[in-house]
Amino acid sequence: MKLQDKVAIVTGATSGMGRATAVLFAKEGAKVVVTGRNEKRAQEVVDQIKAAGGEAMYVLGDAANLAFCEEIVAKTVEAYGTVDVLVNNAGMLSMSTLQDVSIEEWKNVFDVNVTAALRLAQLVAPIMKAKGKGVIVNIASVASFAAHHGFAAYISSKHAMAGLSKSMAWELGPEVRVNAIAPGCIHTAMVDSIGGVDVLQFMVDGCPMKRVGQPEDIATVALFLATDDSSFIDGQVIKVDGGFEV
Numbered sequence: 001m002k003l004q005d006k007v008a009i010v011t012g013a014t015s016g017m018g019r020a021t022a023v024l025f026a027k028e029g030a031k032v033v034v035t036g037r038n039e040k041r042a043q044e045v046v047d048q049i050k051a052a053g054g055e056a057m058y059v060l061g062d063a064a065n066l067a068f069c070e071e072i073v074a075k076t077v078e079a080y081g082t083v084d085v086l087v088n089n090a091g092m093l094s095m096s097t098l099q100d101v102s103i104e105e106w107k108n109v110f111d112v113n114v115t116a117a118l119r120l121a122q123l124v125a126p127i128m129k130a131k132g133k134g135v136i137v138n139i140a141s142v143a144s145f146a147a148h149h150g151f152a153a154y155i156s157s158k159h160a161m162a163g164l165s166k167s168m169a170w171e172l173g174p175e176v177r178v179n180a181i182a183p184g185c186i187h188t189a190m191v192d193s194i195g196g197v198d199v200l201q202f203m204v205d206g207c208p209m210k211r212v213g214q215p216e217d218i219a220t221v222a223l224f225l226a227t228d229d230s231s232f233i234d235g236q237v238i239k240v241d242g243g244f245e246v
C-alpha cells in the first residue's frame, strides 16, 4: 500500500474530489482526517472508509475560521500522533462579477480558498520538517491560469493558490514537497451548482477527451503527488482537465 502508516489531512472531504481522495488514501493505508462543515456527510465518509477496513476520523468547522485550522491539526496529532500529508482541497465558488462582488464575499472566498491553506501549512510544516519529510497537495484550478466573465473572486483566489503553492515549495523544502492540482471540469456538487447539464456539455465540448472529469480522476493524481512516486516533482501546478482549452 502506497500510504501505509501515513497520516493525511484532507480538507473538504465531505464531498466531491476531497471525499474521493480521502477514500483512496485510506484504501492505500493512510489514517485520514476528513474535514468539512456537514456532519452527516462527514460521518458517511468515515463510515465508508471504516467499512472497507481503513481508519479515519472527522473534524468539523468553517475553513474561514482560523481557529478551526488549529483544531484540525491539534486533533490530528492527538489522535494519530503526526501529520505526513496535507491536502488543501476545501473550496467555495463565487459567481459574482467584478462590479458586484461585495468586499465581504471577496474576503470570505479568500479566507476559505487561500488563507486556510496558508494557515494549515504553517501548522503542519514544523511537524513535517522535524521528521524530515512531508507532502502538501493544494487544489488550485484551471481558473489559476485563465479568467472567464463573472467569477472574479474565485478566479483571483485560485490564481493566489497557484502562487502560494510555489512559495510553499520554496520555503518549506527540502523536507516538505508541495504541488498543486489544477482540475478542469470535475463532476461534483460545485459544478452542478453552476448550471447543471448545460455547463457540463460546454466543458465536454471544449475538451479533447470529450468527457467530464470524475472526482477519482483527481484523487489518483493527489495520491501520486502524496507519495515518493513523484519524489522529484516540486512547486508545480499540474492541470488535470482532459485537455480543456489546449
Ligand SMILES: NC(=O)c1ccc[n+]([C@@H]2O[C@H](COP(=O)([O-])OP(=O)(O)OC[C@H]3O[C@@H](n4cnc5c(N)ncnc54)[C@H](OP(=O)(O)O)[C@@H]3O)[C@@H](O)[C@H]2O)c1
Residues within 6 Å of the ligand: 011, 012, 013, 014, 015, 016, 017, 018, 035, 036, 037, 038, 039, 041, 061, 062, 063, 064, 089, 090, 091, 092, 093, 112, 139, 140, 141, 142, 143, 182, 183, 184, 185, 186, 187, 188, 189, 190, 191
Ligand atoms: N469541480 C470542479 O470542476 C473544480 C474545478 C477546479 C477546482 N475545483 C476545486 O476543487 C475543490 C473541491 O471542490 P469540489 O468540486 O469537490 O466541490 P464540492 O463537492 O462542493 O466539495 C467542496 C468541499 O469543500 C468543503 N467546504 C466548502 N466550503 C467550506 C468552508 N467554508 N469550510 C469548510 N469546508 C468547506 C465542503 O464541505 P462542507 O460542505 O461539509 O462544508 C466540501 O467537502 C475546491 O477547492 C474547488 O474550488 C473544483
